Amino acid sequence: xxxxxxxxxxxxxxxxxYGTSQLADFLRSKEVPIGVHAIYWYYLGGATLFFFVxxxxxxxxxxxxxxxxxxxxxxxxxYITTKxxxxxxxRSIHCWSAHFMIVSLVVHMFSTLMLKAYxxxxxxxxxxxxLLFALSLGFGFSGYLLPWNELAFFATAVGxxxxxxxxxxxxxxxxxLRGGPEVTINTLYRFxxxxxxxxxxxxxGLIASHLVFVQRQGMAAPVGEKKAPRGMKFFPNFAMxxxxxxxxxxxxxxxxxxxxxxxAGIPGVEWELGTKADPLxxxxxxxxxxxxxxWVYQLLKEFPPHLFGFEGPEVCLLVIAVxxxxxxxxxxxxxxxxxxxxxxxxxDFGVGAIFFxxxxxxxxxxxxxxxGELPDDAAVARTCAWIxxxxxxxxxxxxxxxFEHRFFVYSGAALLQAVLNGxxxxxxxxxxxxxxxxxxxxxIAILVGERRGAPSPGETP
Amino acid sequence: MTDETHVPTTSRxxxxxxxxxxxxxxxxxxxxxxxxxxLRPLPRQGPTGPVGLTRAEVAKVEREKFAIVPVGSKRVLVxxxxxxxxHALDARCTHEGCTVRFLPGxxxxxxxxxxxxxDLGGRVLSGPPPRPLPRYVAQRQDDGGIVVSVTPA
Numbered sequence: 001x002x003x004x005x006x007x008x009x010x011x012x013x014x015x016x017x018y019g020t021s022q023l024a025d026f027l028r029s030k031e032v033p034i035g036v037h038a039i040y041w042y043y044l045g046g047a048t049l050f051f052f053v054x055x056x057x058x059x060x061x062x063x064x065x066x067x068x069x070x071x072x073x074x075x076x077x078x079y080i081t082t083k084x085x086x087x088x089x090x091r092s093i094h095c096w097s098a099h100f101m102i103v104s105l106v107v108h109m110f111s112t113l114m115l116k117a118y119x120x121x122x123x124x125x126x127x128x129x130x131l132l133f134a135l136s137l138g139f140g141f142s143g144y145l146l147p148w149n150e151l152a153f154f155a156t157a158v159g160x161x162x163x164x165x166x167x168x169x170x171x172x173x174x175x176x177l178r179g180g181p182e183v184t185i186n187t188l189y190r191f192x193x194x195x196x197x198x199x200x201x202x203x204x205g206l207i208a209s210h211l212v213f214v215q216r217q218g219m220a221a222p223v224g225e226k227k228a229p230r231g232m233k234f235f236p237n238f239a240m241x242x243x244x245x246x247x248x249x250x251x252x253x254x255x256x257x258x259x260x261x262x263x264a265g266i267p268g269v270e271w272e273l274g275t276k277a278d279p280l281x282x283x284x285x286x287x288x289x290x291x292x293x294x295w296v297y298q299l300l301k302e303f304p305p306h307l308f309g310f311e312g313p314e315v316c317l318l319v320i321a322v323x324x325x326x327x328x329x330x331x332x333x334x335x336x337x338x339x340x341x342x343x344x345x346x347x348d349f350g351v352g353a354i355f356f357x358x359x360x361x362x363x364x365x366x367x368x369x370x371x372g373e374l375p376d377d378a379a380v381a382r383t384c385a386w387i388x389x390x391x392x393x394x395x396x397x398x399x400x401x402x403f404e405h406r407f408f409v410y411s412g413a414a415l416l417q418a419v420l421n422g423x424x425x426x427x428x429x430x431x432x433x434x435x436x437x438x439x440x441x442x443x444i445a446i447l448v449g450e451r452r453g454a455p456s457p458g459e460t461p
Numbered sequence: 462m463t464d465e466t467h468v469p470t471t472s473r474x475x476x477x478x479x480x481x482x483x484x485x486x487x488x489x490x491x492x493x494x495x496x497x498x499x500l501r502p503l504p505r506q507g508p509t510g511p512v513g514l515t516r517a518e519v520a521k522v523e524r525e526k527f528a529i530v531p532v533g534s535k536r537v538l539v540x541x542x543x544x545x546x547x548h549a550l551d552a553r554c555t556h557e558g559c560t561v562r563f564l565p566g567x568x569x570x571x572x573x574x575x576x577x578x579x580d581l582g583g584r585v586l587s588g589p590p591p592r593p594l595p596r597y598v599a600q601r602q603d604d605g606g607i608v609v610s611v612t613p614a
Contacts, residue, residue: 154559158574161558172501180502181534182553227597273521280529282562283573300557301575303589311591315558374576 026215031231032238033221039232041115042219043245047059048276050246050407051101051209054253055139059196066146068192073148081273092257095271098140099402102252102292105133113330113350116337117220123331125217128210130328135203140290142195145188153277155289156191157183158297165314223342267365268294285373295357295362296320302360306382327353344407351395352410352439359388359418377423385422387409388415413432413439465532511598511610514539519578519607522547527563532597536560539599539609542568542581549599549609550583556590570594 015019032042062221067076067083080087111116118126145156160177161240164170216328232238263270268291299320303312326333336343368383369375392415399405413435420431512532514522518539521528527540529552538552540563550570552560559574569586570579577588584593596614601607 154574156561160556175502176500178502182536186502279560280531281560282529283559285573287559287573297575302504303591305585305589305591312589313591 017362024200027235028233030215030218030234033219034157034230034232037234038301041111042238043242044104045110045214046150046242047245047249048101048104048108049059050249051097051104052203052207053444054097054250055094055101056200058097061090062094063309068146068188073185073188074273077147078273082447088261089257093253095263096256098143099269099291100249100413102136103141105136106292109133110350110354114347115220116223116334116343116346119223119332119334119340120331122213122217122220125210125213126331127328128206128213132203132206132210134413135199135206137292139195139199139203140292142191142199144246144290146195147271147273148185148188148277150277150281150284151274151287153183154283154287155293158300159289159293160187162300162313162317163294167316180265182279223337224340247370268292293360295360298360298364301364304429306333307429334371344405345443347405347409348410351399352412352414354420355392355411355414359384359414362387364394381422381428383422385418387421409442410438470507505534507531509533509611511608513602514607514609519605522607526565529560530609532609535611537609537611538563538570538594540565540570540581541605545599547599547607548581549597549614550579551597553594554590555585555592555594556588558598561594 011020011024032039062080065076065080065087068071077091081091082088110128113127141156141159142363145152158185160174163177164174166173175181177187178184178189179190262272267286267288288294300313300316303316305312307315330346332337334343337346362384363380366375366380367387369377369380392411396408396411399408416438417428417431417435420426420434421428424431426434488601494568494572509532512530512610514528514530518528518530522539522541527538530537530539536552538550538561540548540550542548543565552575554561554572554575554577556572557574559572561570561572561577561579563569564571568581572579572588572590575589577590578586579590579594580586582593583596585591598610598612598614599607
């Protein structure tokens, strides 16, 4: 009996019972839009999914040895990395893959923003993607504590302390999250439950709905078109390219894990086990969270003790909540994209957001702060502002000449804040107030102009 | 005739719908209440009155000029200043809850997480903390021991 004969019999047997030919027909007819945007943006969702699967697999292997407990968490991770054959490699793959997953998610989200793929009818695809990003940050935060080392202890102490600023239920929430008023081993038990059962179940459910939405509606065509000018067969052409990218990602992670088993050696991208957590030890200088939380860490540092009659950290967390809520609502705020028209303002808003996050992240790394125990904050701000000026010039030139962008209000405001703070010595918040106020004034002027029928700057005719 | 029979049917159905919805809400409440109660940790009882530091803790204060000790559910920073006076303050930074340290050479309390500094009275000297560190009562005993009580100083 030939192999093809056997497989076609199996296919027929399945089709008679479950109607699998419909799925095969769907895969045969499915196309990925190409022709206007570079197609590589469409691979990022698949790459993120690949990293998630790698996380599940390496996490399962780590679970074979990891034991949560005051006397066992740190010790079992040390056992994994020093005694278990290839334990260091499995842990390193788990850590590198976690960072790659966040990078891939961030690029995927920003590419969705730039291509306006969130416009109707795909609003819920954006929202589920946004929630998946939030869950991924939750994975990073909960997993960080599990080795029960000093760094993890203080990162969790700071991260969970923010919860107390939530109105009405803040203290209750803090107690529930920590399993008590302070970070103790009870917190680790709760984070362990979150990391290995609650978050994975929620994530798998959300990924399923995200994928169903994408499959039902297809990938978004370029703005202004109802259908893409050309398409690429999903199977096998696109799927094979997906597979190739996954293999490249896997090889990249393995190479990095072999060369740098304990991370890149810069704050926020390293996972040396270090010293065991001691709830009665003071925090040590240079303590930093993971790189994707550095902007929050720095923003908390920039706020003064009190602002507008409220405590600084509370106002800071309110600002972060408003920014995150705005991000979630973009599909409804971008009214031009809803009408299938170009919306250069929202593309620039995305670039402005990147500049805003990058300036804070660079400052959190204390770049240019000298070798003293405490960095020179003014020197850090100056160095980071110069880096931002160089970077913004390159990005703006690229956008203007390559993509013919003409709207630079929000990216300009983010750069202005960096310049006023770093080069003119204004406080971060005052600089932000001036830049934000100018951006708001220009936005209002544009909206008023549009009401009167004048075209907005950057509007393609 | 039709209208007369239709009206009471609709209102009966409306009432049943309302009862069903209330039933669903009550059922959800009966499910969630035990779960929420289960998640809330039990309050940790601990002494708030005078607590004597262990020998190791006292030795640490003498050696490093400070120690962080648990008193009830609090972490307390016990330090000895340049004049030999013992101070006790809450070790939890009022900014984001990191554990503070005493810098003996500079007579300062510092939090390394966001570079905050406090004086020995707990007042904020620099950095983002919105409130001073709460001060507690600490006394050196005749036998050299140290007693701390987490009642405000």
